[in-house]
Amino acid sequence: MASTSSGGTVELSGFFADLVRCETRLYNALNDRLRERHGIVTSQFEALRYLRDHPGSRVADLAAEFAIGIGATSKTIDRLEKQGWAARQPNPADRRSSLLALTDNGTQLVGAAEKTFTAEVAELIGGTLDSSSATAAAQALSKLRSVLERNQIGTPTG
Template sequence: MRHVTPVFIDLVRVETRLYDTVSARLRAAQGLSLGQFEFLEIIDRVPDCRVLDIVNDVGITVGAVSKAVDRLVAAELCVRVAHPEDRRSSILRLTAEGEKALAAARPVVEAELAALTASVSSEDLARVAATMAALRAALEAGSVT
């Protein structure tokens, strides 16, 4: 029997510390939370991005994503545009201000993550990345119980 609980606890602690540290640095530098940055990244990356695309990417509820998007709209970082083929849905687009905020935030996030992981070799980081990608894919496919 494998004892994976210590691995899980380490994973959660690492994620929490990385997330909190990067988010604090990003907020201090750019006035954005890491969650806002993630949503802006998804809106920028996914063509004709909808709330459901963010839900599927991040794995949180439609209500939580919709409220977060409402806050991004209120901050004038993105807009909701009518979907040309589905009147029940809207497409999310970054505003010029959202594009500027994302462009300014990317190097802050990258630099902070690089600094936080500097003590880990490139090879080890690549192994962790591959392992996390495989675990995420299995979880998202529903093949892990």
């Protein structure tokens, strides 16, 4: 199936394949570099960065942000806790949930890993796309993500 835009026709199955393969390759490259330099993988980095930027989050908040199940998110937090990078704290507003916080070690780790992440993304994307192409891609993906999230498309049920 093709979609027509002002720039011409886009073959959507090819677009989807390119999008998914690019995401996979970028994710894997970041995984390799973060593991090599900091002993973490991309999913751990993203969780740590989210907790740093959203103090007092719950497991459900991370699950919603990353469109993954509550169980998988809880296991991720278990692993971060085991490493001493995050901690669950009682939620005074709801005894059934915990609030999540970074430990001092988690804060130091995410700060160091963010430098590696930023440099790697700049090399992988910035070294390939010129400024106008990167801007157009960022705008298109942001719009697509916004619509998918607004319409709760691809949200896990469990």
